[in-house]
Amino acid sequence: MTWLITGGAGYIGAHVVRAMTEAGERAVVYDDLSTGDARRVPAEVPLVQGSVLDADRVARTLAEHEITGVVHLAAKKQVGESVERPLEYYRQNVEGLRTLLEAVTRAEVPSFVFSSSAAVYGMPDVDVVTEETPCRPLSPYGETKLAGEWLVRATGRATGLSTASLRYFNVAGTATPELADTGVFNLVPMVFEKLTEGAAPRIFGDDYATPDGTCVRDYIHVVDLAEAHVTVARALASSPGADLTLNIGRGEGVSVREMIDRINAITGYARPPAVAPRRPGDPARVVASAARIATELGWQAKYDVEDMITSAWTGWVHHHPEAARS
Template sequence: MTWLITGGAGFIGAHVVRAMREAGEAVAVYDDLSTGDRSRLPGDVPFVRGTTLDGAHLRRTMEELSVRGVVHLAAKKQVAESVARPLHYYRENVEGLRTLLDASVDGGVRAFLFSSSAAVYGMPHVKLVTEDTPCAPMNPYGETKLAGEWLVRATGSAHGVATASMRYFNVAGTAEPELADTGVFNLVPMVFEKLTQGAAPVVFGDDYDTADGTCVRDFIHVEDIASAHLAAARALVDRAPGTDLTVNIGRGEGVSVREMIDLIGEVTGYGADATPVSAARRAGDPARVVASADRIRDALGWSARHDVREMVASAWAGWCRLHPEARR
């Protein structure tokens, strides 16, 4: 059985490719390379360049590679950009998914794994976010992910495809420096960038109702994200046609922004230079978003293996590979 991994040349996608390939699964990658990098992929992994908006190309690809399972990671994912360009995000993330599902049904795909996001929850006022926590996305990105879950579930039910949606939380780390995230959109690389520039990291809001006044998040290693996708993909093969599974991918442990910045200073050797400065809160930032990971443990026997220090250390190794001047 061949799994087609859309967005497989991206940061998370390349880790999923690595995990599934090392576990003996047959994989192929479909990516438009708008943000992905083909050098992240092993040379013997079949690669097709294309957009998920091209149904004819997807059908040819699935037929030529005998695809029977899909792991869909290709998507636009920047919150601020989604607010500025909602039509673009709905086209890429929702219409692209609809086109992919259409081709998958026509091609006889029987397992479809959708990469969703904790952004579907919006600002939940709960200690731990379960999969039953009401979804109230706050931006077009989160809306497209929730709409995607609905579309995946409905298609699976109607056409006998076993489906799963994976809601993951704050991704960090890397399996190896060559697979590191090259973008600077999340807390860890944003702090790295400030330190490399000789500037202080910035905390957006220090007056939240938390232990130290800063936001609390559930950070998850990208290797754990990849292993969760592998576990889900394998489980789908044995699940009844038309069934659906929706799970969080998190550690179930909260780490505050200030705690994370302190750890980064320690791991990188920047120490006191990593002391942050405070700025105003960003609109829409909830005080606390931490996953309940009970359902994925019970359904798939999966739990996270890596701690926050491992995330920071591996991410720093990847950053220094790209920015050797940053190392101390």
């Protein structure tokens, strides 16, 4: 099959391209390079520079490359920015998806994988979040992902398109230093940045109802996440009319304090964290049930938090050589 990977020049998308091509699938990247980097796309993979909002360009790309499946990762992803610029987030993430789905159904492409997020759950009041846990997103970003899931599912039901919405939990790590996350929006790179600057990493709130008082999250290695896309893409290709919603996590909670301790140990900085006030809207605990994808598709994560931090650090040092400890 030939898969169009929208957002394939981004952090996660580049890992999906790598996993797909290593598994023997053909990949074509479609990316406007707004936050992506063309150097992440291997020379043998065609890169079409364009926005998913450009209906003509999407339609031409689907036809020219004889696309038989789409993995849609292209989106804006910063929660705080989405609060300030909701219209732009709805345009890129919802209108962009609608435009893409219109072209996909016109071209009768049979399979569609959508990048959703644990942000759809908002502030869950359960220890382990299953796909049946009610979705109450807290930000425009989370809303666009939930609206995206609805659009994808409704289109599948109306047209027979096989669909999957993948709810990623906290993504970290890298396959190679070059493919590392260069943004500073997630905990691991945020801590790296503070350590490199000579500052204390920050904990936002240590009075949550969790074992050490700091927020608990479920971290997933980007290489595992990319492998999950291959599993899901193949499942869709072999089951017409599929309608999947899947958590992609490890089912293991790790606190912010534990993460900072491990990062300090792995990087050799050993700088104790400073406690800052809680950030509004941060849930105490968000941990996935990873049971559905294991039972239905036989997929489970292989890498642990140690692997994530170690690989992410090689990437950080690659992009910030001054950070290396002698």
